[in-house]
Every structure is written in structure tokens, then in C-alpha cells.
Amino acid sequence: MQDHHLAFVFPAFTNDYADHPGQTMPGFDQYFSELLFKAASHTDQELAQFTFENRAFHDDELRTQYITYIYSCAASSLLRNNGLSPGFTAGYSMGIYAALFDGGAVSFETGLTLIRLAHGSLLKSLPGAEYTMGTLIGLDRKDIETLIDKSAFSIEITNQNASHSFVISGRRAEVHQLLKLAKEEGALNTRDLSVSIPYHSSELKAGAMDFADNLGKLDIGSPQTPVISLVDQALLTNPRMVAAELVRNLYYPLNWFNTMQALLGHGVSHFIECGPSKGLAKNARFIEGARNFYTLNAIPPASSD
């Protein structure tokens, strides 16, 4: 039976797996290995070379996405096998694929295919310029918009994590310049996310349309566990909505802060970050009502009963 007070949330891709829960979650390593070899067989044989120790593919954006996805799927599958059954799932940025797998809308293999197709379509669609994304903490949306307007940059705010925490996407030189200006304006922290694709920005519309053309060939079902949209916070309940969300997620701005508010509004009181990250859990400290937000290594006994 689904626990409507519990949500599984899936982080964006990362290449930092230092805190993998092999020690704290018995069975995780086995789940991970099985899915890793399944992914190697289905999508990319090189994936089989990965271990948490060798940090293979550290600088490979696509394979990093695969590894994060595999990790996230292993974690949520294990948690479900241990009796946890969330009432909702949500995927932050490229965490959408693991959220859809966990929600039962796509198979593990289809999730891998979606990642490959999306990455390929987006890269193909981008003109020669170099892109990146960045984070800013300490300024509000209006401050950031003013900085962008003043400099006539084509940068877009592509996610809001909390009231004073934002993500931007755009051309690399402009993003670097804006991060510098933001520090001068009083941002407490800024960071270049060092990615090559300006996710969730309108620059990706053509790539998203190309990706959309391929979705008809894939088996996308209705989520068994509602998956919440980061674009408009709607609950995705049928294949048509899922397919539309997969496309929008690439080139529409997201709002994690609003998504968390919506989940709280649905009665969720406990969150588990199912992936190789503490980022969403750290961010939850700045969202009223989201104190019970756990990483995989810190799930209290009461939540795993």
C-alpha cells in the first residue's frame, strides 16, 4: 500500500559517488551491479568497467548520466523491496528518468534509451557555442533578472531550488561573467556546474523537438505511483502526460521549490533522496516543512519499517 506521506525524489546527474550506501544499505551493491550489467548489455558495454573505486567516466557527461540513473534505480528498487512504497515520486532535472522508472511509467531499459536519445538530440541541436549552467545562492529572482537584463545576456533562470537559490543556463562565457557579477551584487555563493548542455533553457527547443519525434517508438505507460512535474507541478497520470513532460523537461524552466511546496501540499511529510547526492536534502533545510528529508545513508529506522 502506498504511503502518501512519503516521496522518493531523484537527484540530477553527478560524478561524485563517494557516499554510496554499500555499507549502510545491505543489498545495494548487488542491486547496483545487476543493473549496471543490464545497462552494459542493453546500452553501452563500457559501463561494465565502472566501479565506485575507479570512478570511470568521471568526465563523460552521458555515461555519468547512466551511472546516476543506475544508482538511483538500484536504490529505489531496494527500498521498495524492503517495504517502502512512496505515494509520490519526483525527479530533479535529469532525475526525471529514474523517477519515471520508479513510478512504473517506463522500464529500466527504456529509461536508458530516453537518456541516450535526449543527450544525442540536444547535443546535435546546439550550435557551435560552448554552454554551461551555474548556481547562485543569496540573491532573489528579481536581482538575477536585473543582472541578466543589464548585461543583455541570453542567460535564462532554469530552476529555483529555494527562495534564494537558483540555477541558470546559457553560453559559457556569459554564465561565467554573470556569476562574477552576482558575487559583486552580494551572492553568498556561486558555482559553475561544468556541464556542456544548457539544460531546461529555450536554447534546447529544437533538440527537444527532435527527441519528441522518437518518443512514439518507446513503451511509455501510466505511472503506478504519481510522478510530479517540475515544470507545472501537475501529477503525471497517463502516458500522454509523461511523454509531454519528457519533452518539456528538456527546454522549459523547472521549479524545484514549487514542486516541494506542492508535495507538502499533497500531505508528504517524509522524503528520501534516492541517488548519489545530498544536494536535495541539503536544500530542503531552506524549505519550510521539509525537515524530514533523508539521504540513503541516513534513513531512520522508523522510515524503513
Added chain:
Amino acid sequence: MAPITDKIRNEVKEIVYSFFADECEVDLASINSNTSIINDLDGDSLMFLELIEIFKKKYQLDIELKVIGKYAVKHPVATIGQLIDMQLLIIEHENRLLEIDQ
């Protein structure tokens, strides 16, 4: 503007020490004013922001984060002692923090 009393000074110190001991999972007794937030505790800017929010609520402060950010650019914080000093200045001066340098 709130005058800094010994009571406030002690409260701030106690909160900062407890916060980092808890967040960074280190023994409270191992923290002192010279402890490096980044090198010794692996702290980050989100912790700094969280502490600001704690003190904003506790002392009902009227201060914009960007005022603190601008001050921090000129007066970077590296140790627990420096962090406590900055928090006390924030409590004392609130949105007039930048006027200290004028």
C-alpha cells in the same frame, strides 16, 4: 540595531558550535575559534546560509542576504571565530552592516 550583550555573545557561540558539531558530525570539544570551516569541518555555503536563517529567526533580524554577501566579499570568513564575529555584526547592524566600513 541590537546591542551585543554577553548573553547574546554566548548564545551565538553556543549555537554555532552546536550547529557545526551536528552538521559535520564532529565532537563539539574538537571545535574552537581557530577551526577552519572548510578544511577542518568540510563546511559549505549552505551551512553559512542556514546559520543566517537561524539567527534571523531567533533575533528577528531585518537583513537582506545580499547585504551579508557584499560584506562577506570584503571580509571573507574562514574560521569558526570569524564566523561568530560576523554573525554578531549582523545581529548588531542588520541592514546597515555595510556602513561599518564607511
